[in-house]
Amino acid sequence: MGAAASARSLLDPARLARYHGLALRVHGGAGDRPGQQRVPGRVDGTGLEVEAYRPYVPGDDPRHLDWNAFGRLDTLLVRGFTAEREVAFHLLLDASASMSVPGEDKLAAARELAMALAFIALAASESVRTTVLLADGRTRESPAHRHRSAAPRVAEELAAAADGGALGLGAALEGWAARHAGPGVALVASDLMTEVADVERGVLALRARRFAVVLVHVVAPSELDPERGLRHGVLRDAESGAEHAIRLTRAALAEYRAVVEAHLAALRALAARTRSLYARLVAGSSVGDFVTGDLARLGLVRRR
Amino acid sequence: MSGSGIANPLGVVAFLALAVLLLLYLRTRRRQAIPVATLFLWRRVHAPLIEHRHFRPTLLFWLQAAILAVLAAAYVRPFLERETGGALGARLLVLLDVSASMQAREPEGVRFDLARARAQSEIATLGSADEVMLVTAGARTRVPLRWSADRALARRRLEETTALDVPTDLTPALELALTEARARAGTRVLVLTDLPPSESGVDGADLTAVEWARIGRTDDNVGIIGVVVDEPPFADAGAATVLVLVRNYARAPRRVVLDARAGGTAWAKRDLALGARASASVTLRDPPAAGALELALEADDALAVDDRAWGWIGARGPLDAVIVTHSGMFAAALDRLAAGVPGGRITRVAAEDWTPEAAAGHRLAVLDGFVPPEPPPTGGTLYLAPPPGNAVCPSAETVDGVSVVDWDPDHPVLRGIGGIESLTLARASALSVPAWGRSVVLGASQRTSFPILVAGETGGRRVACLAPALSDQPLASDHLPLLLVALGALRWLDDAGAPEAVTTGAAVPFAVGAREVPGVRLAGDPPVLVAERAGIHRVPTAAGERIVTANLFDDRESDIGREARDEAGVARRPSRPTPAPARWDATGWLFTLGLAALLVEWGLWMRRSGA
Numbered sequence: 001m002g003a004a005a006s007a008r009s010l011l012d013p014a015r016l017a018r019y020h021g022l023a024l025r026v027h028g029g030a031g032d033r034p035g036q037q038r039v040p041g042r043v044d045g046t047g048l049e050v051e052a053y054r055p056y057v058p059g060d061d062p063r064h065l066d067w068n069a070f071g072r073l074d075t076l077l078v079r080g081f082t083a084e085r086e087v088a089f090h091l092l093l094d095a096s097a098s099m100s101v102p103g104e105d106k107l108a109a110a111r112e113l114a115m116a117l118a119f120i121a122l123a124a125s126e127s128v129r130t131t132v133l134l135a136d137g138r139t140r141e142s143p144a145h146r147h148r149s150a151a152p153r154v155a156e157e158l159a160a161a162a163d164g165g166a167l168g169l170g171a172a173l174e175g176w177a178a179r180h181a182g183p184g185v186a187l188v189a190s191d192l193m194t195e196v197a198d199v200e201r202g203v204l205a206l207r208a209r210r211f212a213v214v215l216v217h218v219v220a221p222s223e224l225d226p227e228r229g230l231r232h233g234v235l236r237d238a239e240s241g242a243e244h245a246i247r248l249t250r251a252a253l254a255e256y257r258a259v260v261e262a263h264l265a266a267l268r269a270l271a272a273r274t275r276s277l278y279a280r281l282v283a284g285s286s287v288g289d290f291v292t293g294d295l296a297r298l299g300l301v302r303r304r
Numbered sequence: 305m306s307g308s309g310i311a312n313p314l315g316v317v318a319f320l321a322l323a324v325l326l327l328l329y330l331r332t333r334r335r336q337a338i339p340v341a342t343l344f345l346w347r348r349v350h351a352p353l354i355e356h357r358h359f360r361p362t363l364l365f366w367l368q369a370a371i372l373a374v375l376a377a378a379y380v381r382p383f384l385e386r387e388t389g390g391a392l393g394a395r396l397l398v399l400l401d402v403s404a405s406m407q408a409r410e411p412e413g414v415r416f417d418l419a420r421a422r423a424q425s426e427i428a429t430l431g432s433a434d435e436v437m438l439v440t441a442g443a444r445t446r447v448p449l450r451w452s453a454d455r456a457l458a459r460r461r462l463e464e465t466t467a468l469d470v471p472t473d474l475t476p477a478l479e480l481a482l483t484e485a486r487a488r489a490g491t492r493v494l495v496l497t498d499l500p501p502s503e504s505g506v507d508g509a510d511l512t513a514v515e516w517a518r519i520g521r522t523d524d525n526v527g528i529i530g531v532v533v534d535e536p537p538f539a540d541a542g543a544a545t546v547l548v549l550v551r552n553y554a555r556a557p558r559r560v561v562l563d564a565r566a567g568g569t570a571w572a573k574r575d576l577a578l579g580a581r582a583s584a585s586v587t588l589r590d591p592p593a594a595g596a597l598e599l600a601l602e603a604d605d606a607l608a609v610d611d612r613a614w615g616w617i618g619a620r621g622p623l624d625a626v627i628v629t630h631s632g633m634f635a636a637a638l639d640r641l642a643a644g645v646p647g648g649r650i651t652r653v654a655a656e657d658w659t660p661e662a663a664a665g666h667r668l669a670v671l672d673g674f675v676p677p678e679p680p681p682t683g684g685t686l687y688l689a690p691p692p693g694n695a696v697c698p699s700a701e702t703v704d705g706v707s708v709v710d711w712d713p714d715h716p717v718l719r720g721i722g723g724i725e726s727l728t729l730a731r732a733s734a735l736s737v738p739a740w741g742r743s744v745v746l747g748a749s750q751r752t753s754f755p756i757l758v759a760g761e762t763g764g765r766r767v768a769c770l771a772p773a774l775s776d777q778p779l780a781s782d783h784l785p786l787l788l789v790a791l792g793a794l795r796w797l798d799d800a801g802a803p804e805a806v807t808t809g810a811a812v813p814f815a816v817g818a819r820e821v822p823g824v825r826l827a828g829d830p831p832v833l834v835a836e837r838a839g840i841h842r843v844p845t846a847a848g849e850r851i852v853t854a855n856l857f858d859d860r861e862s863d864i865g866r867e868a869r870d871e872a873g874v875a876r877r878p879s880r881p882t883p884a885p886a887r888w889d890a891t892g893w894l895f896t897l898g899l900a901a902l903l904v905e906w907g908l909w910m911r912r913s914g915a
Contacts, residue, residue, distance in 0.1 A: 028710040041713025043722055052720075053532065053547060073587050098341035106341075182709070193342035208748040210709045223341065237343040244343050250910065256349045263345060274753070275710065275746060 006108075006159035010115040011152060018288045019116055023124045023304040024089065026185045026277070028212040035086025036125050047081025054078055087185055088144065089121045090211070091130045092176065093158065094190030096167035097238040104220035109283040110189040111158045113216060116291050117187060118154045122147060124304065130157045133172045133190075135165020166239040169194050173202025182210030189216045189281075191223075196266040203274050213276035214300060217267060220283045226256060311381035311889075318376035325372055329365055364912070367905040371898050378894035394434040395451070395488055398423045399481050401497035402442045402465060403472035404808070404861045408498070408520055408606040415520045416467040419496035422517060426494060427458050437484065438462065441477035441497070443470040443809030443834070451488075469609050469838040470809035471858040472497075475505030482510055500866060523865020525553045526560050526578065526603045527610030530857055533597065537795040538623045538645050541567075541594035546615065548586045548599055552578035553863045561602040562586055566617055567593030594619035596840055596853075610862045614840050614853045616803040622647035623794065626663045626682070628655050629672035634774050638670070641791075668797055672773060684766040684797025686790065689733050689773035697758065697769035699733040703749045706732045706771075708756065710746040717744050717759055717768070717796045718789070727785045732756060732771035741767065745789070757789065759796065766800045768793040803851035807858070808835045814843070814850075824852065 023037075030039045043051050045064050056065060056076035069077045091114045099107040118128045122145060132140040142157045169190060177186075186206045192199055192215070199215075206213050226248065235244045246252070264280070271278030277298050281290050295301040340346065400423060406416040427436055436458045438449040448461045474497065485491040493513065495504075498520040501511050530549035535541075552558045558578050564571040569592040576584050591597075597615035605611065622645040629635050635652045642648030653662045655674045660681055663669050669680040671687050675694035679685060690697035706729040711718060718724065724745065734754040737743050741760025746753060758769045770790060774783070806812050814826070814833035821844070823837030835841065835854030843850050856862075 027712075039713070041718065041722075054534070055545075069585060072585065075587060101339050101341050104341065191341055193344070195344070204753060207709060207746075207753045208750070210748075212710070220341070234337045235340045235343060235346055236337045238339050238341055240343075242343055243337070244346055246346065246349070252349055256346070259345050259348045275743065 003156070003159045006111070007152070007155040010111060010155040010158060015112075015288065016116070016119050016151075019120050019291065020123070021304055022120045022292070022301055024087070024117060024121050024126065024185075024300060025302055026087065026212045026214065026300060028183065028210075030083075030085035030087050031183045033086040035084060037085055037087045039083045039085050042083035042085075043080035044083040045081065047084055049082045051080045051082040054080070086125075086127055087121075088127045088129065088183075089117065090180070090184055090186045091118060091128065092173070092186060092188045092190075093130065093132050093161050094167060094169065094188070095132045095134055095161045097135075097165060098167075098191055098193050099218070100162065101220070101238045104222060104283055106191050106218040106220055106283045107161065109281055109285075109287060110216070110218045111161060112287045113218075113281060113290065114158050114187075114189055115151075115155055116287055118145075118158075119148075119151055120291075120301065122151055122154070128154060130154060131176060132157070132161040133167055133169070133176075135167055137168070137172055137175055139172070139176060168198065170198035170201035174205040177202075177205040177209045177211070180209065180211075184211050185214065186211040187214040187216065189218055191219060192217050192267055193223075196263070196270055199267065200270050200274070203270065203276055207274055207276070213274065215267070215271055215276055215278045217264075217278065217280045218283055219280060224260060224282070226253070308382065308384045311383060312379065315376070315380035318379040319373070321372045321376060322369055325365075325368055329361075364905065364908055367901060367908065371901045371905060374894055374898040374901060378891050378898060382890045382894075384888040384890070394430060395437075395491040396426060396430060396434065397437045397439065397481050397484055397491055397493045398426065399439045399441060399477055399493065399495045399497075400462075400465065401472060401474065401495075401499065402440045402467050402470075404467070404469050404609045404856050404858070405472070405498055405607065405864045406467040406519075407469075407609055408522065408525070408864045410520055410522055410606070414467075415498055419517075419519050420462055420465070422496055422519075423462055423494070424459060427455055427462075430455060438465070439477050439481055440465060441472060441474050442468050442836075443473055445473075445477040445480060447480075468808075468836045469854075469856050470836055471856070471861050472499060474499060474503070478504055478506045478510075478514070482506070482513065485513055498864065498866075503866070520864065522606045523554050523863075525605045525607045525610070525862055525864050526558050526601060527551060527553065527607065527862040528599055528601060528613040528855075528857075529583070529610070529859060529862060531597075531599060531613050531615050531855065533615045533617060535618060535620065537791070538620060538648065538798070540621065541591055541617050541619050544591050544617045546588040546591070546597065546617075548588065548613070549583060550576055550578065550586065550601065551583035551859075551862070552581060553865065554605075555580050555865070558603070558605075563600045563602060564588055565596075565598045566591040567595030569593045591617050593617075607862065607864055609838060610856055612838065613855045613857075614838070615805065615855075616851065616853055618799065618802055620798065621667065622649070623668075623798075624649045624666050625668040625670050625794070626651045626653055626666040626680070627670040627672070628653050628658055628674045629670070629688075630655070631672065631774075634672065668794060670794070679763060679765065679767075682765070683800050684768070684794075686793050686797060687767070687769045688790070689771065690735075690769055692733070696738075696762075696767065697733075697735060698738055699735045699771070701734050702731060703734045703752070703754070704731050705729075706747045706749050706756070708745060709748045709753060712742075712744050715744045715759070716799070717757065717792045719792065721785075721788050721792050723785055724789070727756075727789070729756070729772045729786070731773075735769055735771050738762075741769070747771065757793065759793065761800075766797045768797060801850070803840075803853050804833075805853045805855075806833070806835050808838055808854050808856045809858075810834070814845075823854075 030037055045061060056078050060078050064078050066077045066079045093110055093114055121128045127144045127146045129144045130142045145154055203213050235246055268278055277300060279294050279298055291301055400419055408415050412418060435451045435453050437451045438461055440446045440448060448465055449458055481493045485493050494515045496517050500518060501516050529551045532547040534545045536543050557580055560576050562574045562576060571592055572588050574586050578584055594617050597617050599613040601611040603611050623642045627635055627638060627650055639650045642650045658676055660678055663680040663682050667683045669682040669685045673689045673691060675690050675696055687697050690699055692699050692701060708724055708727045711724050735758055737755055737758060740762035741758045743755035744759050745757040747756040756771045774790060811832040811834050814831055821841060824841050824843060825834040825836055838854050838856050841852040843852050
């Protein structure tokens, strides 16, 4: 599918209609720029939702006094409102060769997910910036988008995400973090097919720059259950081209599943350790169900 | 029988799958290069190398060919048709609103009883082959009865269903009902609720397939919509202030009396005159006793559940702590703070003189750079800059130049504290999160991130670990945010066992010790608590018992006379499905046969793979 057709597919109204009325919420991602995301616990002098009342003490701004309460109660009370801030969402898309293995199409799933989250964030007037992580530490970064009308631009940027090279995810995230300052939300969509220590290196760099991190692990069904697509043959690494001959017996299959389980458990532990969110998207399954199901259960997506 | 045929003539191309299967078998004679995302997982598997084989049709091949043939035959959808004049079996899906507003009294009876009676009468009209399904919508959607032709069971399940003290979320229940209706042609969906269709959260086009019966008209309700208990830290119960918000939802003025009790003792009675759809706030001071706060409206209105509200006024004491520190100025500053509250007491003990008896009689302990072998026998302990290698607050090293990057604003330690992001620390212990606690404030240096404040419970006592040491001049303006965090931690340590305040229907994380508590639902992993009844609940926990105060503070539920934006109260009945000629479709049987053959093939394949 060409980039233009891919962009049109990402903007399919029937698909995006599912995300109307949703909003993204990631704790710790709110910056200082005024916006529409309410930040409970952060009190402002102005706003829509009253956060707390407290007795007036000398030194308080008299503009924040509740004169109606004074008229009724003869007591000076000061109103504090829940602060409203903009959240900057950075969608970091792994476009390495491992994401485009024939028959697995993880990149398409990652693109569709990134489009869905960008659409939700733009509809809630948050800012969205896409970054495509390319081979050898190169990146293709977009300017910040701030309105729903920017959705076609985001779709074009995501549709053009393709590389085919080898990517060192940890180094790429570290380099990106060095160029961008938080706070904000860094959502990394990748197959995370690298050593967990390498992923951790990148996540810690993001956390140190005050980003709330969401790791979306895009996996192909054949990676979880290789029995579906493979009995025996020569496996070829999509990024390095190295080959490995194998025949899947029941024992080998059980051992592979244990290895994959250990890898997934290590990623989950990494997320818990670094206070990041972790979710797994199986390529080929419904991205809409993933957004309104798995991500909603994580607390990342909710109704406005 | 009057004939046979196939419903999907183009499906015959599916038989080409047999040729594909043959080609696939032929290809296995050659080694294939299969691209995979990465080899680093595969290299950890000790699998045998592949071997070359020549193609010979095996039993497995013939089985797979048979499966494909049966599935292709199923895909063309063969059928047998016969003449019939009979009607289809009917299906009725009843969606019952069980939210708090359904407890409102109407002249004809309680809304929920009216809805249930309507459902019973609808079930009574069903034939013996007809099926019924029950779905309830409160804060969560539940299915008391899946599709069943057992009408006695349906009636019993309806009788067991009651209205809860929770808000309404009709959308997921409606989406479930519509999905069921789409999956089973001819399903009639009956919605019994007091909400108008415009508040369903579902597109109007979808609602044309729904029969909407709106129950209830009255708007006569006055409710307590909010209670704020303000308790200054380290002050006794007498210093507490309670702010109560009351609203009249009726379109006529009302007079009500607010009655307040604290700790079982009568506190105050206030007459309130409320205009049409107006609200008022009442501030109560000088409570007579600590304990349960009970608020009641004498309103005699249609909805009783929001006429009562509960809270808790804690019996706190002044700051009473034993402190171990090498800094005399810090101890003196803390002493000055304690002296600001009548009865406050700070006792300083040198680290080398420390014994557990030194802390006896104090409620709190503050240990600066010191961790004794035995935990202090105080209600709570705050460790400051714990040294590396200690047994309570695990820390690896000391790090310079630390700033705050994240924090949990909902944690009670940080209640009322702002500006945490401005906190910078010249030096701090790099804590890690122990099994008994969680990170409340997270910091980061140039090369690593770690918790600055950890809080939790261990050995039945609250413990907090703060990474930095407080300076010699904690009252200086530069160091004030850190001192406020430390005082917040001391307040939280002193509040051990304080009740949990929740709103009904909302899920809150909760360490439970039992699964069955009346009025409360406990479920999930990690466990959460959902209060389904307003009131004061005593919930068993691993450490004993925890008091939970639950209130329905929901404007939408209390506003029982909602105005509809469309045809409110109009029940829409979709046309019944027309009977179709009886057709025996062989597709299902063929798919079943294919599935059975697939299972046999799978078993055979497993045996061969294992061999």
